Amino acid sequence: MATWAEQLQQMLKQFDSDTGTAECHGMLAGWLCAAPTLNVQDWVDSMAHELSADGRLPKEAVDALSAAHASVYEGLNGPLLDFHPLLPGDETPLPDRVLALGDWCRGFLYGLSLGDMHDIDQLPEDSREALNDMLEFSRTDKLASDSLGTEDDEEDYSVLLEYLRTAVLLMNEEINPHRAAPQTHSPLH
Numbered sequence: 001m002a003t004w005a006e007q008l009q010q011m012l013k014q015f016d017s018d019t020g021t022a023e024c025h026g027m028l029a030g031w032l033c034a035a036p037t038l039n040v041q042d043w044v045d046s047m048a049h050e051l052s053a054d055g056r057l058p059k060e061a062v063d064a065l066s067a068a069h070a071s072v073y074e075g076l077n078g079p080l081l082d083f084h085p086l087l088p089g090d091e092t093p094l095p096d097r098v099l100a101l102g103d104w105c106r107g108f109l110y111g112l113s114l115g116d117m118h119d120i121d122q123l124p125e126d127s128r129e130a131l132n133d134m135l136e137f138s139r140t141d142k143l144a145s146d147s148l149g150t151e152d153d154e155e156d157y158s159v160l161l162e163y164l165r166t167a168v169l170l171m172n173e174e175i176n177p178h179r180a181a182p183q184t185h186s187p188l189h
Contacts, residue, residue: 004070012024012051017050019107022087022107023104024047026085026086026105026106026110029076029083030107030108030112030114031043032069032072032172033115033168033176034112034175036073040065044062044066044069076168087104087161088100101157101161102139102140105134106138109131130167133167
């Protein structure tokens with residue numbers, strides 16, 4: 001059985017979408033950071049209008065988008081902080097992974113705007129810095145060349161990917177501070 005990520009990728013290809021999997025995932029992550037109350041139906045409706053002239057999607061497409069929403073929401077807000085940008089794996093040539101990282105960042109920035117995050121000057125300094133970094137990362141088409149692929153390049157990409165993951169989690173926390181969980185037991189006397 002295909003994972004939600006594979007289903008999302010297949011669905012976007014099926015509709016010959018201009019939005020790739022990485023960009024779509026980034027858009028959803030950005031939108032959920034800016035508007036954590038984004039419900040599944042609004043997400044599906046938004047994508048339906050992008051993918052289909054009549055705004056309708058088959059059940060499989062709705063299921064793929066719904067699963068993506070659930071996974072990204074849980075990754076951003078769950079207790080494990082298990083969020084990871086959806087990018088190609090190590091079997092993909094490094095220049096292609098770098099381009100996908102740029103697509104992911106462009107999607108994230110667009111998602112923030114969909115969630116009505118327009119004034120970044122209102123964000124804490126760390127989040128503003130991370131957004132500026134993402135803007136630079138979104139220009140990776142200038143960096144991706146066939147000469148990439150050395151061991152140092154691979155290591156640099158891994159560091160960049162971890163920075164991106166951590167930056168998104170930081171931004172989500174700064175934009176949407178979580179409240180301490182209520183106590184479910186009485187304190188010891």
